[in-house]
Amino acid sequence: MEKMDMERIAFEELKNFCKQAYQRAGVPQEEAEIVADLLARSDLRGVETHGVTRLPIYIERLQKGYVRAKCQLTVIKERGPVTFMEAHGSMGHVVGHRAMEIAIQRAEVYGIGWVSVKDSGHFGVAGLFPMMALKRDFIGYVVSNSAPMMAPWGGRDRIIGNNPLSYAFPADQYPPVVVDLSCSVVSSGKLILCRKKGEKIPLGWAFDKNGLPTQDPFEGYEGGGSLAPIGGHKGYALALVHEILTAVLTGGKWTRDIKSLYEEDRTGIQGTCHSFMVLDPDGFLGREEFKKRMDRYIQSIKESRKAQDSKEILMPGEPEYRTELKFLKEGIPLAPNTVKELISLGKSLGISFMGSK
Numbered sequence: 001m002e003k004m005d006m007e008r009i010a011f012e013e014l015k016n017f018c019k020q021a022y023q024r025a026g027v028p029q030e031e032a033e034i035v036a037d038l039l040a041r042s043d044l045r046g047v048e049t050h051g052v053t054r055l056p057i058y059i060e061r062l063q064k065g066y067v068r069a070k071c072q073l074t075v076i077k078e079r080g081p082v083t084f085m086e087a088h089g090s091m092g093h094v095v096g097h098r099a100m101e102i103a104i105q106r107a108e109v110y111g112i113g114w115v116s117v118k119d120s121g122h123f124g125v126a127g128l129f130p131m132m133a134l135k136r137d138f139i140g141y142v143v144s145n146s147a148p149m150m151a152p153w154g155g156r157d158r159i160i161g162n163n164p165l166s167y168a169f170p171a172d173q174y175p176p177v178v179v180d181l182s183c184s185v186v187s188s189g190k191l192i193l194c195r196k197k198g199e200k201i202p203l204g205w206a207f208d209k210n211g212l213p214t215q216d217p218f219e220g221y222e223g224g225g226s227l228a229p230i231g232g233h234k235g236y237a238l239a240l241v242h243e244i245l246t247a248v249l250t251g252g253k254w255t256r257d258i259k260s261l262y263e264e265d266r267t268g269i270q271g272t273c274h275s276f277m278v279l280d281p282d283g284f285l286g287r288e289e290f291k292k293r294m295d296r297y298i299q300s301i302k303e304s305r306k307a308q309d310s311k312e313i314l315m316p317g318e319p320e321y322r323t324e325l326k327f328l329k330e331g332i333p334l335a336p337n338t339v340k341e342l343i344s345l346g347k348s349l350g351i352s353f354m355g356s357k
Contacts, residue, residue: 017342021036031091045323046324053338066265067089085118103115116250117274127166129166131176142274146258165180177298191205204228247273
């Protein structure tokens with residue numbers, strides 16, 4: 001379905017609905033504000049696969065006790081710019097936000113900050129966390145492991161995560177450069193969203209449970225299939241590196257032991273592990289000079305010769321930046337099925353969504 005056929009809702013209205021839903025599920029107000037902002041901001045930037053379409057499953061997991069309603073984030077070890085923490089099954093969105101704040105604080109003192117966390121949960125759009133460092137003109141980085149989504153290169157069992165990474169680099173006159181990607185061609189959320197919309201997926205996105213390419217979004221993930229890695233064996237290798245920098249480094253759960261959002265998990269600890277890094281350019285040539293050089297670098301890329309059918313060369317994060325500006329003015333488009341699910345969720349919680357009760 002085209003965007004023009006979708007209902008639109010203002011960012012603040014969508015965020016407020018999410019906040020109310022989390023509070024009704026027992027999340028403290030301050031933490032509900034954090035996760036609601038991150039969730040609605042995902043849709044604001046056009047990343048609908050990780051936005052409010054997942055609110056019903058997040059709330060369900062809270063209600064079933066699969067995730068801790070009040071964040072418990074404790075320091076296990078701290079050494080100079082490095083902090084090692086345990087999240088005790090808390091919501092990944094809140095954990096990521098607070099861990100990134102600590103990494104920023106460490107960078108303010110040491111020029112660099114690194115925070116690794118074990119026993120967290122799904123934290124949504126990875127790119128929103130390193131973007132927090134941009135407010136200080138710092139460089140941000142995050143990497144995470146995830147529930148099993150891919151088979152190892154040459155294998156057929158789904159035991160490897162798509163283990164996302166994200167970088168955020170400040171610029172001066174240009175928008176910041178934000179790289180946000182997983183090690184699979186697309187996220188599992190993309191397949192789930194296509195299934196909800198009744199759409200087929202392109203060949204090359206996923207394999208069915210027999211290891212054969214499929215255009216069925218259900219067979220490619222929920223039906224036991226696996227996502228395809230980016231760049232073949234190279235994407236597989238990158239996914240392993242991310243697991244080493246998170247789960248292996250912290251002693252947390254490996255991907256094969258993490259359950260997805262859509263599986264029963266009575267342990268109360270999904271076990272996702274994350275690592276966050278913040279770098280202060282003042283430790284090098286300086287923040288202002290770095291941003292100016294970023295502008296010159298970006299300009300050199302954008303002014304290079306375009307491909308025959310290309311109208312413009314875009315930098316990573318630029319499409320999302322433009323989408324955010326557009327949706328702030330016009331409202332965020334939501335798929336009809338997503339709207340129905342949110343209306344139903346609102347009714348079950350005793351809150352209204354877009355005037356529905």
